[in-house]
Amino acid sequence: MISDWMTIVVNVTAVIVIVYMVLVALVYISLFMIASPKIRKERELNRQELIEDTSVNTDTFPVSVLVPAFNEDIGIIDTARSMLGLNYPQHEIIVIDDGSKDTTSEKMIQEFNMKEIDLAIRQYFPTQRVKRAFQSEDHANLFLVQKENGGKADALNAGINFSNYPYFSAIDGDSILDKDALLKTMKPIIDSNGEVTATGGTVRIANGSTIKRSKVEKIALAKEPVVIMQIIEYFRAFLIGRLGLSRMNILLIISGAFGVFEKKRVIKAGGYDVSTVGEDMELIVRIHRSIKHEKSNQRIEYIQDPVCWTEAPSTISSLRLQRKRWQRGLAETLWMHKRMMFNPKYKGVGLFSMPYYLLIELLSSIFELVGYVIIVLGLVFSFVSPEVTIVMTVMTVLYGSLLSSLAVLLEEWTYHKFPDLKSLVILFAWALTETFWYRPMVVWWRCEGIIQVLRNKKAVWGNMNRKGISSEGTS
Amino acid sequence: MVEIVIWVSALLLLTQLGLLGYLLLSKARRLKMERTIQHHYSKVLPEFLAYFHGQKEEAPAMSIPLTKKRKIIERVLDKAVDQADMELDMDRIQRTAHQHLSVTYHRHLKKGSWSQRVNALYYIEDFAMLDLKTEVWNHLNRLEQNDEEYRQALRVLAAFNDERMIPYILEQRDLSIGLVKQLLRRMHFDLHEQLIDIMTENEERVPYPLQMALITYCGEVGDRNLIPFVESLLTHVNSEVRLKAMRSLTEYRYISDPVLLFNFFHSPYWEERMYAARLTGILTLSQYKEELITLAGDEQWWVRYAACHAVKRLPDGEKLLNFTSREHKDLYARDMAKRTLTLKAGG
Numbered sequence: 001m002i003s004d005w006m007t008i009v010v011n012v013t014a015v016i017v018i019v020y021m022v023l024v025a026l027v028y029i030s031l032f033m034i035a036s037p038k039i040r041k042e043r044e045l046n047r048q049e050l051i052e053d054t055s056v057n058t059d060t061f062p063v064s065v066l067v068p069a070f071n072e073d074i075g076i077i078d079t080a081r082s083m084l085g086l087n088y089p090q091h092e093i094i095v096i097d098d099g100s101k102d103t104t105s106e107k108m109i110q111e112f113n114m115k116e117i118d119l120a121i122r123q124y125f126p127t128q129r130v131k132r133a134f135q136s137e138d139h140a141n142l143f144l145v146q147k148e149n150g151g152k153a154d155a156l157n158a159g160i161n162f163s164n165y166p167y168f169s170a171i172d173g174d175s176i177l178d179k180d181a182l183l184k185t186m187k188p189i190i191d192s193n194g195e196v197t198a199t200g201g202t203v204r205i206a207n208g209s210t211i212k213r214s215k216v217e218k219i220a221l222a223k224e225p226v227v228i229m230q231i232i233e234y235f236r237a238f239l240i241g242r243l244g245l246s247r248m249n250i251l252l253i254i255s256g257a258f259g260v261f262e263k264k265r266v267i268k269a270g271g272y273d274v275s276t277v278g279e280d281m282e283l284i285v286r287i288h289r290s291i292k293h294e295k296s297n298q299r300i301e302y303i304q305d306p307v308c309w310t311e312a313p314s315t316i317s318s319l320r321l322q323r324k325r326w327q328r329g330l331a332e333t334l335w336m337h338k339r340m341m342f343n344p345k346y347k348g349v350g351l352f353s354m355p356y357y358l359l360i361e362l363l364s365s366i367f368e369l370v371g372y373v374i375i376v377l378g379l380v381f382s383f384v385s386p387e388v389t390i391v392m393t394v395m396t397v398l399y400g401s402l403l404s405s406l407a408v409l410l411e412e413w414t415y416h417k418f419p420d421l422k423s424l425v426i427l428f429a430w431a432l433t434e435t436f437w438y439r440p441m442v443v444w445w446r447c448e449g450i451i452q453v454l455r456n457k458k459a460v461w462g463n464m465n466r467k468g469i470s471s472e473g474t475s
Numbered sequence: 476m477v478e479i480v481i482w483v484s485a486l487l488l489l490t491q492l493g494l495l496g497y498l499l500l501s502k503a504r505r506l507k508m509e510r511t512i513q514h515h516y517s518k519v520l521p522e523f524l525a526y527f528h529g530q531k532e533e534a535p536a537m538s539i540p541l542t543k544k545r546k547i548i549e550r551v552l553d554k555a556v557d558q559a560d561m562e563l564d565m566d567r568i569q570r571t572a573h574q575h576l577s578v579t580y581h582r583h584l585k586k587g588s589w590s591q592r593v594n595a596l597y598y599i600e601d602f603a604m605l606d607l608k609t610e611v612w613n614h615l616n617r618l619e620q621n622d623e624e625y626r627q628a629l630r631v632l633a634a635f636n637d638e639r640m641i642p643y644i645l646e647q648r649d650l651s652i653g654l655v656k657q658l659l660r661r662m663h664f665d666l667h668e669q670l671i672d673i674m675t676e677n678e679e680r681v682p683y684p685l686q687m688a689l690i691t692y693c694g695e696v697g698d699r700n701l702i703p704f705v706e707s708l709l710t711h712v713n714s715e716v717r718l719k720a721m722r723s724l725t726e727y728r729y730i731s732d733p734v735l736l737f738n739f740f741h742s743p744y745w746e747e748r749m750y751a752a753r754l755t756g757i758l759t760l761s762q763y764k765e766e767l768i769t770l771a772g773d774e775q776w777w778v779r780y781a782a783c784h785a786v787k788r789l790p791d792g793e794k795l796l797n798f799t800s801r802e803h804k805d806l807y808a809r810d811m812a813k814r815t816l817t818l819k820a821g822g
Contacts, residue, residue: 044590049597050623053630059653118813122776140819164780191626193651193684391480398487405491412498421499421506428495 010374011385017371018391024360028403031244036410038247039239039304043413047305051183060190062090063182063260064163068155069095069173073102075311076173077111078211083171084139085215088182092141095173096159099128099149108144112136117143125157125271133162152256153272153279160263160271169260170280174311175203176211177258181307185260188301197262197298198287200254201307202238204417205231207314216309219417221426226319228430229438230312235407239304239414245356246302250348252288252357254300256280258308265290265298276336278329285337288349304414320445327449330362335453365446372440397435404431508543515539516547523551523571527563534571541579548575552602565603572602580607584614589624596627600634608635626654633661641669648682655688656695667692671704690719694726702727709735714744721750725757733760740766745775752778756785764789771812772805779807783815 054060065083069076076095083093097105108114114134121130128150136142147158156170167189169182178184181201188196208222221228245251254261256279269286272279284300291298313319334341334357341358343350378389408427411417418424515537522535537544552572555563580595584607587595592614599607608631615628629650632640644650644658659667670689674681681689690708693701705727708720721739724730739751740763752770755763767789770782786795793816800812 041589044588044594046594046597049594049601053657057653057657059656115817115819117817118810120779120807120810120814135817135819137819190653191623191651193653387480394480394484398484402487402491405494409494409498412502419506421502424495424498424502428491432491 010377013370014374017367017374020364020367021371024364025403027356027360028240032240032403032406032410034247035240035243036406036413038243039410039413042304047184051180051187054183054187054190057089057190060089060183060186061167062092062165063088063186064159064165064168064263065091065093065182066156066159066163066168066170067093067095067173068098068152068159068170069100069104070098070149070152070155071100071102071104072173073100073104073107076104077107079171079173079175080108080112080142082176082215084142085179086177086182087179088186090165091182092143092164093139094143094145094159094162096145096147096155096162098147098151098155105144105146109134112142113138114142114144121161124161124267127154127158127161130158130162151274153274153276156279157271157274160266163263166263167260168263168266169258170256171308172257172310175257176206176216176309178305178307178309179215181258182260184303184305184307185258188303189260189262192299194262195298196301197265197291198254198259198284198300199303200242200251200259201303201305203234203255203257203308203310204306205234205312206309207312209309211309219419221418221423222312222314224314225430225433226316226438227312227314228426229434230319232404232407232427232431232434234312235411236403238302239407239410240403242302243304245353246300248348248352249299250288250353251300251302252284252349252353253281254284254302255308257310261287262298273336276329276332277325278333281329282333282336285333285340285349285354288346289337289340292346292349306414306417316441319442320448323442323445324449324452327362327365327446328453330357331450331453334358334362362450365443365450368439368443369447372443393435397432400434400439401431404434512543512546512550515543516550519547520551520554524555526571527555527567529562529564529567534567534574545576545579548572549598552598556601569603569605572598572604573606576602577604577606580604581610584610593624593627596624596631600627600631603634605635608632608637611635612637612639621649626657629654629658630661633658636663636666638666641666644685645673645680645682648684650682650684652684652688652691655685656692659688659692660695664698667696671701675704686716687719690716691723691726694723697727699727699729702729702731706731706735714747718744718746718750721747721754725750725754728757730754730758733758733762736760736763740770745773745778748773749775749778749781752781752785756781756788759788759790761789761791764795768795768799768803768808771799772803772808776807779811780815783808783811786812787815 065086067076067079067083072079080093080095095108097108114136117133117135119130119133128148130145130147132146134144134146143162145158145162147155150158160168167186169185171177185199185201188199205222205227206216207224207227208220209216210218210220221231242251242253259280265287266283269283269290271283273282273286276282287300313322334354337354340346340350341354346354375389375393378386405428408424408431412424519535519537522531525531526534537547539547548571552568555568576598580599583591583595596611598604599611611628611631615625615632618625618628629640640658640662644655667689670681670685674686674689678686690705693705705720705723708716711717711720730736736751736754739747742748742751748770752767755767764786767782767786770778771786773779773782783796783799786792786799789795796812796816800809800816803809803812
């Protein structure tokens with residue numbers, strides 16, 4: 001009797017999970033259908049010509065590049081060099097050392113011949129105490145701000161306080177920007193006469209590629225399967241998810257790794273929130289909110305150009321920490337702005353974007369975990385009908401791998417960055433295996449992230465055990 | 476149920492395999508094409524450069540299929556015009572472009588994909604293909620969206636100094652200031668003069684972004700004949716116009732009479748106080764040092780910043796800043812003066 005009931009409960013749950021996954025797959029396919037026409041339309045466009053005028057234009061707004069750094073002594077010099085090498089008419093680089101315990105500041109001071117300057121900082125936002133500031137003797141547009149530890153959001157707020165220009169770009173201390181990254185991301189802002197208030201571009205994984213003198217010279221796949229899977233994930237997230245949402249003007253995330261913002265709008269919105277680890281998403285939601293409250297025509301845009309290269313976690317432990325932190329940030333943001341959820345006042349953001357991030361990006365891990373448990377239990381104890389087990393297995397394999405394949409297609413349509421056929425085959429082959437090892441792992445970590453939020457455990461700056469991405473080649 | 480799932484999965488698997496096959500084929504084709512183009516390009520480039528430099532009388536002959544030839548010629552011409560070499564014979568570049576690309580671009584503008592049309596417009600401008608001016612004008616009038624294609628069509632016509640551009644842009648109220656300036660930079664001076672005359676005679680006729688762009692462009696181009704026009708706008712009723720005129724003067728690095736600046740030090744608009752300070756520094760108008768020191772304690776950070784930087788530019792600037800950093804009654808002024816003293820120029 002109990003076993004009959006259990007079978008019914010499990011079967012019903014399984015059907016719910018199947019329906020859920022079909023719906024999720026349909027949402028992703030719809031986003032693909034929305035994103036792909038733009039990529040197809042622009043696939044042969046000469047992108048160098050596109051930014052040629054902007055690069056020599058005196059009307060190209062000056063930008064402050066903010067690099068928050070906490071214990072980044074491995075990569076900070078390369079990152080700063082990459083910023084100095086940006087092709088942009090006028091920009092300043094502000095590295096904010098958020099109370100690092102390592103030699104981040106010492107390395108900067110020594111490498112760039114920095115001298116202390118007196119502080120006269122505006123206080124748009126309160127931050128932890130700024131102790132000292134330095135300016136490079138060799139590069140007058142390079143600054144270092146030393147402050148007491150307060151987290152990434154606090155460091156960014158301090159950077160905004162210190163900055164001089166009307167637009168700022170936030171970039172992770174372990175990332176490298178494409179030479180034309182600022183031009184490409186500022187172009188929608190310039191072309192729209194300021195109607196675009198924030199932009200972000202595609203972030204790509206640098207592991208495996210050859211980076212010399214802070215420049216990506218040769219693109220190649222990493223050797224570690226865990227990194228290859230992240231490459232596929234990034235394609236999917238950026239070329240399908242973000243582009244699709246951006247085309248509907250309901251994009252809720254501009255990656256913390258690289259984004260450009262109108263300073264005035266961010267000040268109006270209140271700056272970065274120091275109480276969440278998802279400060280990048282939280283800020284965008286608040287910007288949407290501020291735009292809607294003002295009934296402004298401003299919008300947030302994403303460009304599909306790969307503009308930023310970042311080091312992906314190459315060990316299981318660091319990947320786990322990253323995913324838990326992302327999940328926690330997502331949950332916190334959605335909770336903080338719960339009043340926007342299903343609220344018609346916020347139009348697409350309230351009616352589609354917020355529910356999308358809640359039901360698909362956040363809760364999918366729980367549905368998927370339940371799905372995996374059913375499959376395993378079904379196989380081990382045979383109390384689930386074999387049909388349901390097969391349906392669930394096949395659905396999960398195809399649901400993941402087809403989207404991954406479509407994402408690889410979009411990558412090939414946009415930048416066809418991989419120089420050989422072998423890379424495509426490898427990406428396809430690993431995409432097919434995702435369901436059997438990578439996805440269950442990530443699903444579990446994401447569930448851990450949700451549990452962490454529910455237990456209200458404090459999260460801190462992520463420690464990635466970085467190797468640094470600039471060398472003769474990283475893997 | 477199982478049967479349906481098997482069919483669906485087989486279909487999806489086939490889709491994926493089909494996708495993989497398509498990607499591999501197209502990538503292989505692209506790589507092969509790229510290798511061929513690169514091979515021919517490196518072979519013909521020196522010959523073409525010699526022809527463009529007048530070292531050879533005959534243009535190099537090319538026996539390559541049409542699609543590859545177009546791409547090779549585009550790269551060769553692009554390389555040539557990017558060199559910005561004064562000794563290049565532009566007529567020969569135009570003739571080469573006309574000979575090899577005109578028919579294709581004509582076709583692209585009529586029937587090509589969006590990317591093809593935009594690329595064609597970029598190259599029509601770069602290679603100064605004046606023979607396609609009418610096609611571009613007709614194309615502009617066919618366009619319905621104000622996207623990059625529209626913007627580039629306008630840039631091409633501006634670069635070709637098409638007279639029809641003046642009435643056209645006078646009717647466009649939605650062009651951005653940035654785009655209008657891009658157009659102005661491409662136009663001949665007599666077209667600017669026409670626009671300035673129209674603005675002086677009947678300001679209402681000129682769309683607001685065009686007015687703003689024109690005023691700042693005067694300073695950018697640095698034509699001294701236009702200074703009276705810019706200075707006359709310093710007393711305009713619209714504060715935005717006054718600000719653009721001040722910005723223009725900072726670019727000119729000139730003002731006919733420093734007295735024109737006096738009222739701006741006490742303006743209720745902080746942007747005007749800031750520009751007054753900036754202009755005083757650029758022109759090293761020592762007679763306004765008292766005003767600058769007062770502005771060093773302004774309520775607005777940007778005004779304080781501009782005032783202290785302006786003081787630094789004065790002949791005894793360092794001394795004045797030292798004095799300000801010690802003796803100014805305002806704490807913010809003292810802080811800013813200290814910062815300015817330690818800050819390296821350009822930062």
